[in-house]
């Protein structure tokens with residue numbers, strides 16, 4: 238709702254009231270329309286202030302209402318009525334003015350912001366554009382280049398930057414509504430024509446306007462990789478720059494209509510709520526986020542300063558934690574100190590703050606962690622080494638310290654069993670580079686206490702990560718699913734595809750890099766080492782029937798064969814592609830590799846066939862999705878939102894496709910099932926293609942929408 242009152246004798250005060258962020262739902266819009274009418278009709282009122290309750294101006298349109306048929310007064314005429322009003326309207330901005338919230342403020346004649354407020358038009362992140370006049374008013378107010386920057390990126394600006402850009406008229410450190418009322422009293426009776434932004438022309442740009450838009454559009458298309466909203470944002474701003482306001486608004490409406498009904502907007506809005514849903518974690522044993530208080534964490538340690546350890550230490554220091562970093566190899570320690578300081582300085586420069594160098598301390602002695610509240614072990618993926626470290630930590634640390642491992646796939650419970658307090662052991666699986674990547678898998682073992690899980694989840698949140706609680710199994714969620722995808726990519730090469738064909742299909746889908754390019758970048762030797770440890774990559778079985786079978790199922794030794802030839806990817810100058818020189822970064826197709834594949838197929842009696850991009854997508858993505866269903870069935874992830882966040886924030890799944898499980902729901906579960914059945918018939922020696930029983934049961938129960946899977950899975954489990 239919106240509450241109306243009159244204060245200071247002559248100021249009408251409209252307060253938006255809709256917890257938690259005063260979103261502009263139907264009831265709020267109705268309240269504003271009614272309050273506005275009262276204020277404009279009351280002869281005692283000479284000016285009006287619009288504010289929000291609880292220190293928040295407005296978080297924008299109510300995203301929860303987007304799928305529903307529209308009810309209540311529409312936003313655009315409401316904002317026009319505010320702008321057209323004959324009494325000065327002042328927006329009192331505290332907390333946030335985002336999306337429709339900022340558009341509402343832009344309809345006002347003046348804007349006063351608290352110094353801690355943040356403003357922005359983040360609609361692009363929801364697959365939309367600022368379509369309540371924002372794309373037309375903002376460029377008229379602050380100019381085309383600055384408006385393009387804000388609208389295309391969706392970034393929030395501080396009140397200080399908003400003042401500098403000309404979005405707000407005044408910034409206050411005091412009570413914002415009081416300041417706005419005082420301001421409203423001072424402007425009462427002043428003419429308003431020059432304050433109505435819709436009547437402005439965009440300030441002229443220096444240089445050629447067409448050239449500017451062409452350049453921006455080129456950049457946006459390159460960066461968007463198939464996302465349609467950023468492109469529509471540019472088109473809408475171009476309309477503001479080239480058309481009268483009314484025609485610009487028509488263009489804004491047309492573009493919005495296309496976006497609004499697109500699958501991309503639905504996916505991004507799903508993702509918005511999924512990110513919030515994963516913070517409300519639960520485990521199969523009944524532990525829950527709202528019943529488990531985290532332990533206080535004041536000081537943290539990182540063990541091992543390789544690439545991962547350095548990134549984790551930087552992320553912790555940037556989040557304000559004092560960090561003790563332990564590295565026993567002196568040479569590595571010296572290098573790491575320099576690298577960590579550089580990373581902190583670069584990050585600080587980018588964010589315009591002081592580098593938190595004073596948060597870091599270093600040691601080559603594990604005793605240095607004696608007084609910390611939480612340790613993150615980040616040494617090599619070697620179970621023997623990790624076990625030894627956990628034994629040492631258990632002896633050295635405070636008895637109530639949380640011991641975490643950054644393992645990407647090893648058994649967290651085995652490590653817990655090395656300690657005095659296995660309930661205080663959890664996995665914190667970061668993604669490289671750990672100070673950049675948003676994802677954190679928090680892995681609970683069978684003995685991890687709810688409090689340990691809650692503490693790691695909260696630490697992740699403080700580090701700005703999307704933290705997802707997952708159960709303990711080889712590869713957890715992300716890497717377990719990836720295995721099925723990688724396997725299909727190899728099999729497709731055996732059957733006739735090239736790395737270029739597979740990669741271009743995946744890149745066309747929206748991944749920034751296809752699997753083979755990623756593999757060259759991260760180093761083929763990484764997977765080879767794991768396969769050797771798992772008993773898959775065996776020396777001396779390059780021919781005969783056993784060459785392509787391991788542990789009773791189809792196996793492709795192609796990756797192992799490249800590694801045996803020293804082709805580790807970019808670092809050696811060749812892998813699935815060639816790079817000209819070791820360390821080269823530009824992938825070019827490699828004739829040697831093509832001949833090698835031909836010889837390999839001939840040697841193993843494989844008759845190559847034409848493979849189309851659709852098959853690449855179906856085989857790679859549906860195999861991965863099928864494993865996702867198995868993970869849900871096993872209770873390793875609590876719901877599809879958890880898997881989707883993991884893939885969007887950790888594995889480069891295109892954000893505008895929501896994540897693999899959302900994508901499966903969009904494609905249609907019956908279709909995913911039918912294609913998996915088809916491929917499993919063709920490849921009965923590939924168990925990953927055998928449709929999982931949960932997928933079958935969801936299809937049999939009518940393929941509920943993805944938001945209802947959690948409920949459906951619970952019901953299906955209870956029927957077993």
Ligand SMILES: CC/C=C\CC(=O)SCCNC(=O)CCNC(=O)[C@H](O)C(C)(C)COP(=O)(O)OP(=O)(O)OC[C@H]1O[C@@H](n2cnc3c(N)ncnc32)[C@H](O)[C@@H]1OP(=O)(O)O
Pocket residue numbers: 257258260296297298299300301312333335336337338359360363365367368369510513514
């Ligand atoms: C014609 C179309 C015109 C306009 C289009 C739009 O306005 S689209 C909406 C544009 N606004 C946004 O994109 C803002 C989205 N919200 C946020 O970025 C953050 O929520 C915000 C406001 C910065 C607050 O962040 P904070 O970390 O403090 O809280 P949290 O994100 O957990 O949100 C709290 C709960 O509020 C719900 N919520 C937030 N914004 C909206 C919204 N616009 N509509 C509906 N609900 C919203 C959010 O889901 C949280 O609820 P929960 O039940 O906990 O999930």
